[in-house]
Amino acid sequence: LAKTTQPISMDSYEGQEVNITCSHNNIATNDYITWYQQFPSQGPRFIIQGYKTKVTNEVASLFIPADRKSSTLSLPRVSLSDTAVYYCLVGDRGDKLIFGTGTRLQVFP
Amino acid sequence: EAGVAQSPRYKIIEKRQSVAFWCNPISGHATLYWYQQILGQGPKLLIQFQNNGVVDDSQLPKDRFSAERLKGVDSTLKIQPAKLEDSAVYLCASSFTLAGGRGNEQFFGPGTRLTVL
Numbered sequence: 001l002a003k004t005t006q007p008i009s010m011d012s013y014e015g016q017e018v019n020i021t022c023s024h025n026n027i028a029t030n031d032y033i034t035w036y037q038q039f040p041s042q043g044p045r046f047i048i049q050g051y052k053t054k055v056t057n058e059v060a061s062l063f064i065p066a067d068r069k070s071s072t073l074s075l076p077r078v079s080l081s082d083t084a085v086y087y088c089l090v091g092d093r094g095d096k097l098i099f100g101t102g103t104r105l106q107v108f109p
Numbered sequence: 110e111a112g113v114a115q116s117p118r119y120k121i122i123e124k125r126q127s128v129a130f131w132c133n134p135i136s137g138h139a140t141l142y143w144y145q146q147i148l149g150q151g152p153k154l155l156i157q158f159q160n161n162g163v164v165d166d167s168q169l170p171k172d173r174f175s176a177e178r179l180k181g182v183d184s185t186l187k188i189q190p191a192k193l194e195d196s197a198v199y200l201c202a203s204s205f206t207l208a209g210g211r212g213n214e215q216f217f218g219p220g221t222r223l224t225v226l
Contacts, residue, residue: 034214042199043113043217044152060128087151097215099151 022088113218134203
């Protein structure tokens with residue numbers, strides 16, 4: 001199972017773009033990269049998943065370089081409600097998801 | 110679509126007592142997971158069911174924790190006897206198929222916050 005490394009915390013201001021990078025040097029060929037968001041007193045919530053290049057949905061973009069050894073979650077124009085912990089997970093179909101400590105994002109007015 | 114339901118939301122017990130948590134997954138989801146989340150840490154998988162069979166329970170402390178998923182739908186997680194270090198949030202999640210791979214996202218319930226005194 002690929003181990004991931006993320007910054008422990010990040011600060012931003014409302015309206016800014018936030019990029020959270022995750023390192024996964026030993027990612028396997030069949031592994032996908034998934035990001036979850038967790039608010040206090042709630043369970044994690046799926047944000048986005050990708051395998052290579054770029055994936056975009058209504059809330060975020062995921063950038064994955066050709067070597068797939070890292071990935072970047074991009075949150076455009078964050079608001080106060082984006083203050084949360086963000087987890088990067090790497091795994092293959094059938095692999096159990098292993099959550100790290102995540103990145104605590106604090107958005108200021 | 111209804112989400113994953115868990116009860117109770119909060120529970121306070123004394124050490125050496127027993128406690129049980131209940132989870133009702135999203136209808137049609139074959140896979141069910143129980144996680145333990147200690148304050149400041151990410152969720153740790155305790156047990157994973159595929160329908161009513163156990164797929165992975167390698168991190169379940171089997172001397173005190175047990176879980177079952179009768180009829181492949183609802184599930185209960187029990188701790189007996191509880192220790193102080195069991196204080197945590199217990200999260201239940203479900204997915205349409207096994208986690209990982211395209212589209213197999215997990216849907217989490219709100220969790221049960223357990224405090225052991």
